[in-house]
Amino acid sequence: MAEIERGIYFVEEIAKGIYKIYEQRNAAVYLVIGEKKACLIDTAYGLTDLKELVSEYTDLPVTVINTHGHIDHVLGDHWFEDVYLHHSDKAMYDEITEEFSQMIKEPWVLDFYGDFIKGLDVDSVNFPVSKDITEGDVIDLGGKTLEIYEMPGHTEGSIIVVDRADKICFSGDSIIENLWLFLEESTEPAVYLDSLKRVRRILSDSGIEKIYNGHFSYEPIALPKLDTMVKAMEMIISGELEGVPVENHAGKGVEYSYDGWNVICRK
Ligand SMILES: [Zn+2]
Ligand SMILES: [Zn+2]
Numbered sequence: 001m002a003e004i005e006r007g008i009y010f011v012e013e014i015a016k017g018i019y020k021i022y023e024q025r026n027a028a029v030y031l032v033i034g035e036k037k038a039c040l041i042d043t044a045y046g047l048t049d050l051k052e053l054v055s056e057y058t059d060l061p062v063t064v065i066n067t068h069g070h071i072d073h074v075l076g077d078h079w080f081e082d083v084y085l086h087h088s089d090k091a092m093y094d095e096i097t098e099e100f101s102q103m104i105k106e107p108w109v110l111d112f113y114g115d116f117i118k119g120l121d122v123d124s125v126n127f128p129v130s131k132d133i134t135e136g137d138v139i140d141l142g143g144k145t146l147e148i149y150e151m152p153g154h155t156e157g158s159i160i161v162v163d164r165a166d167k168i169c170f171s172g173d174s175i176i177e178n179l180w181l182f183l184e185e186s187t188e189p190a191v192y193l194d195s196l197k198r199v200r201r202i203l204s205d206s207g208i209e210k211i212y213n214g215h216f217s218y219e220p221i222a223l224p225k226l227d228t229m230v231k232a233m234e235m236i237i238s239g240e241l242e243g244v245p246v247e248n249h250a251g252k253g254v255e256y257s258y259d260g261w262n263v264i265c266r267k
Contacts, residue, residue: 006056007048008116014212014220015166019057023047024112025216027072030170032163033058034141040064041161041170042214046076047104047117065133065146067172068158069093073214075100078125084133086150089157092185097127133159147206151175151199153192155185160199167209168220175199175221175229176213179263182253189265193233200226225261232258236265 003012010022017033027044031054038058043050043066054062063082066074069089074096077083085093096103101122103109109117137148144165151158151174161170173180174195181192203211203223210220235241236256243254246264253264 006053008113009048009050009053011053011057015168018163018166018168020212021050021053022216026112028212028214028216029076030212031057032141032144032146033060034143036140036142037061037063039139039141039146040080042067042073042172043076043079045072045109045113046079047109047113047120049079050076051079063139065139065148065159065161066093066130067160067170067174067214068155069096070155070173071096071103073172075103077130078127081128083128083130085130086134086157086159087132088152089155089185090130090132092155092157093130100125100127135159149199149202151195152187153195154180155183156187162203162206162208164206164208167207169203169206169208169211170214171211171221172214174213175211175226176215177217177221177261179229179261180250180253182264182266183250186266189233189237193230193237196226196230196233200230228259228261229263232256232261232263236263 003010008024012020014020019031021029023044029044030041032039038060040062064077064080066085069092074093104122133148135150139146147162149160151160154173158174160174212220241256243256246253246255254267255264
């Protein structure tokens with residue numbers, strides 16, 4: 001469906017009542033609207049009024065679910081009151097949200113968002129206390145439910161959100177074309193592989209057809225891609241796959257590529 005531009009956001013309806021909101025073609029936020037309430041999955045950097053944008057699509061109460069505690073998924077939380085996050089990412093979340101006023105002055109933020117954040121009063125930003133969300137939680141939106149499953153790997157507290165009615169999974173940074181497992185807060189590859197195998201079974205049993213991640217991609221990931229990912233992780237763990245050293249703004253790691261899928265591990 002056609003994409004609509006709203007300041008730093010690009011909005012596209014990907015299924016009936018489900019909107020993908022790209023922030024500067026970087027982080028992706030998803031708005032899922034039920035009959036009784038709506039859910040926002042992640043809030044990106046949220047540097048302009050995300051609540052106002054959401055209000056153009058629904059006037060129902062909005063619950064925010066964070067797929068994990070990373071800065072590019074949670075900073076927009078301050079526009080909302082009802083916010084959920086897995087307890088294992090809570091310490092990171094608290095640190096990141098406390099440092100917001102520092103982050104907003106960083107040169108790359110000004111480069112990327114300068115024109116849009118001119119009017120933002122950093123001192124008036126208040127983050128709500130996040131509530132815990134964990135394996136087995138179900139959010140009833142009225143007419144559809146969202147199921148929560150833990151998927152430790154990218155971070156300890158990463159979760160995925162499953163919408164069986166629409167055959168969609170929202171995977172944050174946990175199922176993604178370029179997976180980062182090299183961060184300090186990432187788990188060992190074997191932990192991620194266990195998560196991946198378990199989630200593959202859950203998604204398959206739930207009839208999920210499309211996996212939408214928390215960043216830019218042209219197409220959702222289809223379920224068979226998880227077989228490629230499982231195979232790649234097994235080969236990395238057994239030492240069969242050769243990696244190349246890489247370095248980026250988040251640190252150093254070893255990048256592995258297999259059948260069109262990439263992952264950066266610590267070694
Ligand atoms: Zn992340
Ligand atoms: Zn991310």
